[in-house]
Amino acid sequence: MYKLTFISLQDNRRLECTAQAQSTLISAVRSLVSDGKLQLAWRCGQGTCGACKVRLEHAGSGSMVTLGGKEKNVMIRHAGLAADSPLTIPDTPELVRLACHIQIKSDLTIYVE
Numbered sequence: 001m002y003k004l005t006f007i008s009l010q011d012n013r014r015l016e017c018t019a020q021a022q023s024t025l026i027s028a029v030r031s032l033v034s035d036g037k038l039q040l041a042w043r044c045g046q047g048t049c050g051a052c053k054v055r056l057e058h059a060g061s062g063s064m065v066t067l068g069g070k071e072k073n074v075m076i077r078h079a080g081l082a083a084d085s086p087l088t089i090p091d092t093p094e095l096v097r098l099a100c101h102i103q104i105k106s107d108l109t110i111y112v113e
């Protein structure tokens with residue numbers, strides 16, 4: 001189990017929960033969202049619509065992250081990633097990611113709009 005800490009960029013409100021290793025971030029928090037405890041926009045739940053934008057910090061922050069081709073394409077269309085970006089890019093808290101594509105492999109701090 002890993003610890004997830006959500007921080008709202010609008011009012012700095014924090015919410016903590018735990019999640020199973022290797023689950024996707026969106027699947028780990030669906031019940032929190034549907035119960036109204038967490039404000040995280042999502043629509044498709046399958047990594048195609050680009051609605052579930054988050055920024056995150058984790059143990060790998062500061063190194064490089066390799067995006068899947070599908071995530072890269074959705075990020076180009078919906079998250080401002082440059083079309084000529086390589087698949088492997090710096091992993092920073094400023095990088096917009098999609099909760100549908102994030103596999104939980106460590107404790108995470110997730111910033112949501």
Ligand code: FES
Pocket residue numbers: 026041042043044045046047048049050051052074098099100
């Ligand atoms: S909800 Fe559609 S990409 Fe995540």
